[in-house]
Amino acid sequence: MKILRSALVPIIAVVLALLAGALLIQLSGSSPREAYSALFEGSFVGWERFGTTLEKATPLIMGGLAVAFAFKGGLFNIGGQGQLLFGALIAGAAGYGFTGLPWIIHMPLALLLGAAAGAAWGAIPGVLKATRGAHEVITTIMLNFVAANMAEWLCTKVWREPGDILVRTPIIEGSAEIPTFGNIPLGFLIAVAFAFGMWYLLQKTTFGFEVRSVGLNPSAASYAGISTKRIVILTMAISGFLAGIGGSIETLGVLGRYEPGFNAGLGFDGITIALLARTNPIAVIPSAVLIASMDASASLMQFKAGVAPEITDVIEALILLFVATPIIVRWFFKSRQGEEISFGANWGSS
Amino acid sequence: MNNQQAPLALEAVGICKSFGPLVANDEVNLQVEKGQIHALLGENGAGKSTLVNILFGLYKADEGEVRVAGEKVEMNSPHDAIEHKIGMVHQHFQLVPVLTVTENIVLGDEPTKKGGVLDFEKAAQEVEELGKRYGLEVDPRAVVEDLPIGYQQRVEILRSLYRQADVLILDEPTAVLTPQETDHLLEVLRSLTAEGVSIIFITHKLREVLAIADKVTVMRRGEVVGVTDPKETNEEGLAEMMVGRSVVLRIAKSEATPGNTVLSIKELNVLDDRNQSALKDFSLDVKEGEIFGIAGVEGNGQRELVEAITGLRPLVSGSILMGEKEMSGCSAREISEEGISHIPENREKHGLVGPHSVADNLVLNRYFHSPFAARGIRQTAAINEEASHLVEKFDVRTASIHNPARTLSGGNKQKVIAARELSHDSSLLLAAQPTRGIDVGSIEFIHQQLVNARDAGVAVLLVSAELDEILSLSDRVGVIYQGKLVAIAPTDEFTRIQIGQLMTSGNS
Numbered sequence: 001m002k003i004l005r006s007a008l009v010p011i012i013a014v015v016l017a018l019l020a021g022a023l024l025i026q027l028s029g030s031s032p033r034e035a036y037s038a039l040f041e042g043s044f045v046g047w048e049r050f051g052t053t054l055e056k057a058t059p060l061i062m063g064g065l066a067v068a069f070a071f072k073g074g075l076f077n078i079g080g081q082g083q084l085l086f087g088a089l090i091a092g093a094a095g096y097g098f099t100g101l102p103w104i105i106h107m108p109l110a111l112l113l114g115a116a117a118g119a120a121w122g123a124i125p126g127v128l129k130a131t132r133g134a135h136e137v138i139t140t141i142m143l144n145f146v147a148a149n150m151a152e153w154l155c156t157k158v159w160r161e162p163g164d165i166l167v168r169t170p171i172i173e174g175s176a177e178i179p180t181f182g183n184i185p186l187g188f189l190i191a192v193a194f195a196f197g198m199w200y201l202l203q204k205t206t207f208g209f210e211v212r213s214v215g216l217n218p219s220a221a222s223y224a225g226i227s228t229k230r231i232v233i234l235t236m237a238i239s240g241f242l243a244g245i246g247g248s249i250e251t252l253g254v255l256g257r258y259e260p261g262f263n264a265g266l267g268f269d270g271i272t273i274a275l276l277a278r279t280n281p282i283a284v285i286p287s288a289v290l291i292a293s294m295d296a297s298a299s300l301m302q303f304k305a306g307v308a309p310e311i312t313d314v315i316e317a318l319i320l321l322f323v324a325t326p327i328i329v330r331w332f333f334k335s336r337q338g339e340e341i342s343f344g345a346n347w348g349s350s
Numbered sequence: 351m352n353n354q355q356a357p358l359a360l361e362a363v364g365i366c367k368s369f370g371p372l373v374a375n376d377e378v379n380l381q382v383e384k385g386q387i388h389a390l391l392g393e394n395g396a397g398k399s400t401l402v403n404i405l406f407g408l409y410k411a412d413e414g415e416v417r418v419a420g421e422k423v424e425m426n427s428p429h430d431a432i433e434h435k436i437g438m439v440h441q442h443f444q445l446v447p448v449l450t451v452t453e454n455i456v457l458g459d460e461p462t463k464k465g466g467v468l469d470f471e472k473a474a475q476e477v478e479e480l481g482k483r484y485g486l487e488v489d490p491r492a493v494v495e496d497l498p499i500g501y502q503q504r505v506e507i508l509r510s511l512y513r514q515a516d517v518l519i520l521d522e523p524t525a526v527l528t529p530q531e532t533d534h535l536l537e538v539l540r541s542l543t544a545e546g547v548s549i550i551f552i553t554h555k556l557r558e559v560l561a562i563a564d565k566v567t568v569m570r571r572g573e574v575v576g577v578t579d580p581k582e583t584n585e586e587g588l589a590e591m592m593v594g595r596s597v598v599l600r601i602a603k604s605e606a607t608p609g610n611t612v613l614s615i616k617e618l619n620v621l622d623d624r625n626q627s628a629l630k631d632f633s634l635d636v637k638e639g640e641i642f643g644i645a646g647v648e649g650n651g652q653r654e655l656v657e658a659i660t661g662l663r664p665l666v667s668g669s670i671l672m673g674e675k676e677m678s679g680c681s682a683r684e685i686s687e688e689g690i691s692h693i694p695e696n697r698e699k700h701g702l703v704g705p706h707s708v709a710d711n712l713v714l715n716r717y718f719h720s721p722f723a724a725r726g727i728r729q730t731a732a733i734n735e736e737a738s739h740l741v742e743k744f745d746v747r748t749a750s751i752h753n754p755a756r757t758l759s760g761g762n763k764q765k766v767i768a769a770r771e772l773s774h775d776s777s778l779l780l781a782a783q784p785t786r787g788i789d790v791g792s793i794e795f796i797h798q799q800l801v802n803a804r805d806a807g808v809a810v811l812l813v814s815a816e817l818d819e820i821l822s823l824s825d826r827v828g829v830i831y832q833g834k835l836v837a838i839a840p841t842d843e844f845t846r847i848q849i850g851q852l853m854t855s856g857n858s
Contacts, residue, residue: 206723209710217703222662223694224714225683 007283010276013322014290021315025307034305039312041304042297049296051183055254057285057292059084059263061191062246063270064277064284065198066122066239070136071279072202073235074215079125079140080243081267082147083118087244089151090117091251092258093159095172106175107252111190114248115241121147122240123233130229136236144267152260159258168259178253187253191285194245198281211235243267272320291316358420359384359548360405360436360517365414367400374400376572378414380550382517382565387539387549389563389580391556393592393789394760397572398552402519405550406438407431418517437510438519443502447495452477454494455509480511485538500531507538511547518542519550524558525787528647529817529850536562554592554790556585557818568592593791601797604805606825608637610673612777612809613659618668620651620658628654630833632668638777641800641810643824643841645817647853651833652813653695656782659811660692661685672778686715691771695782695813697760701767704756708748709737711755712770744769745795761792768799779803782813797823817849831856 022032043053063080070077091114098106125139161170178187202208213221214231222228251258273291277283294316298309360382367375374397382388392398403409405416407425415422418434425431445454452474463469474490481487486504494502503523510518524532539549553559559566560580568576568591576591589597613636622628628651636642646652657663659670661682670677672688694700702711713722713733721732737751746765748758755766781800785793800823804810814820820827821841828838829852836856
């Protein structure tokens with residue numbers, strides 16, 4: 001009952017967005033019924049398509065978890081994109097740079113190095129906030145640009161495949177690949193495991209309790225002896241770690257190398273997904289699958305129903321709009337005391 | 351239509367108002383005569399604010415009617431109320447800090463010269479005259495944010511008078527005032543009634559009701575439980591009406607038996623948030639088994655003192671000893687572990703994590719200790735067991751220990767904090783404004799807990815702006831003024847008047 005009630009807003013938002021999308025499709029001269037059946041067919045009918053949907057959902061889950069974790073600590077991490085990018089690049093470098101290692105060592109090593117790169121990139125705005133009071137929204141946005149340009153430079157000058165006309169890193173060793181079992185990518189299972197792990201960390205450990213306390217009331221947390229600076233830095237580092245895993249899986253399990261431009265937008269979709277999931281890590285999984293299904297079926301929608309692929313982007317944007325509106329409205333007016341508001345208490349306020 | 355001699359200035363008849371399942375006002379009647387000071391008395395959540403918000407047009411009543419001078423009127427907005435010459439001074443002032451006194455007063459009703467040009471000069475003169483006439487002098491050209499709280503309140507009152515209010519509603523006006531300012535306000539109110547203004551005075555301070563009110567209406571749980579003449583009752587009688595049972599207003603306590611010095615502060619210098627000196631060479635000793643009360647007008651360094659002791663604010667110089675151990679430079683966690691309990695002055699902001707459950711809040715300072723955690727994993731069963739035990743022992747009224755703490759009433763929130771702080775083994779208890787804004791029944795309970803802690807040998811440092819609280823609980827009193835301790839003595843060597851003078855001027 002309680003779960004149903006908290007899922008109500010996102011479900012209504014999705015339904016409203018699909019209805020508004022139907023109207024758009026109708027206006028653009030296609031049939032909404034055909035379009036939506038193509039959407040379903042293109043993403044869920046048949047193991048191969050279902051596998052593709054899960055593959056596309058994987059970085060979205062990690063990006064969603066990254067943003068959701070930061071929200072739990074009262075921080076708004078818009079830097080998921082940059083953290084993911086660094087994860088993808090470093091995992092790619094580790095994936096081709098180390099040779100002769102067995103899979104059981106090489107793959108996890110590349111994955112973790114990518115995650116560590118994301119964590120380091122995420123920790124920077126955390127340190128800036130804790131020590132200098134710089135707002136994380138500003139610093140993470142700026143660091144996204146820095147990350148994109150730095151990754152391109154590293155990829156061009158340091159780790160570029162010799163003789164390749166394209167700017168990209170060499171293909172990774174087979175021992176660094178994340179395999180796919182049948183049609184189910186292992187990377188997806190890793191992401192699901194992280195979702196449950198994050199839930200456990202937040203709900204069951206003392207550290208998670210500290211993160212949630214700082215997120216909900218930093219003043220009371222510091223009065224209770226919790227070092228809010230330490231928590232802010234760690235929250236951002238963990239958020240970056242999660243985004244970094246997302247980038248690493250993309251490199252090691254899907255693309256096989258790092259290539260600038262191939263991970264564009266994944267980190268930003270994380271914001272939509274975290275809000276749709278109302279920052280609940282378990283709910284991030286279906287939210288990411290939903291968004292991924294739209295990406296996965298875009299070509300079939302175009303082929304079968306003549307719907308422009310941009311329409312799916314519009315529907316995604318509408319979902320975010322409808323999800324965010326009630327939260328933002330309620331947050332602004334604080335009208336209904338006693339009802340959980342998904343954000344941490346203090347983002348945007350300092 | 352009414353059989354009283356004086357005509358009724360304002361009347362509420364059969365007012366009902368619900369917020370969801372909560373009935374805030376149930377068949378409430380209020381009759382305010384012309385030139386009368388009518389006190390509205392009740393605990394927090396009794397429905398006083400709801401009632402006056404209906405009278406001022408901020409809420410719409412579900413049932414019942416409001417009559418002004420015998421005529422039924424529709425109150426749909428504060429604009430209607432102002433039309434009917436009703437003015438209200440809210441507990442939290444509704445002033446624009448960066449505007450001048452005059453600009454604030456005329457806001458919404460600006461005087462204009464020909465061609466729509468604002469005429470502030472004329473308005474400023476009017477404000478000045480009004481101020482002189484009622485003893486509410488304030489510089490009409492001063493910027494509001496530069497004025498002390500007491501003067502800001504004058505601006506609020508002048509604003510209503512400028513609009514020729516016949517009825518003035520004051521929501522807890524004395525909560526922010528010093529004893530002297532309170533006395534002055536009461537005089538002003540008297541002079542207003544002499545001019546025929548009627549006043550509705552919301553308070554939970556019984557002394558003020560007895561001192562000034564002509565009539566008192568007592569509310570409890572949304573209903574009027576009595577209308578009485580203050581001359582025919584006393585503090586105990588009013589308290590009993592408010593709470594519904596007899597209450598002990600003054601906790602009986604035995605002579606203190608102070609022991610060793612627990613807290614020793616020497617030559618402490620601390621800055622405030624704006625990097626101005628907040629404490630100047632502040633020295634103080636608190637011994638085990640005594641309650642040391644710090645009296646003072648708020649903003650004289652009390653908050654900085656408490657934060658310095660608890661490690662939340664860095665020291666510029668000086669030392670803080672707990673027993674023999676130097677605490678300066680230690681983290682808040684280390685200091686708390688050394689045996690300091692702290693009831694913070696702002697319970698919503700500093701004392702509780704509102705969305706967390708009552709149980710989580712009850713272990714907020716010990717969640718990492720055994721048995722509440724083992725190797726970094728929280729032990730829910732142990733937390734719940736402790737929470738159930740504390741909820742029962744401290745009589746916290748909550749439907750479940752799993753409910754969010756923010757859903758509790760103010761008094762129950764304070765009980766949660768007291769339960770948490772008093773149940774952990776400590777040698778020093780810091781209690782800052784421990785009974786602010788909570789009901790009489792909870793005040794009695796908290797006071798008893800402080801005395802019990804003292805009798806158990808704890809050193810208690812009580813910081814309060816309520817002089818009555820300081821006088822009735824403390825064994826020794828220190829008066830703080832502009833960051834300095836200007837006087838220390840056993841409580842019975844001070845009179846109320848002396849402390850009041852020390853609080854406001856630094857000398858007696």
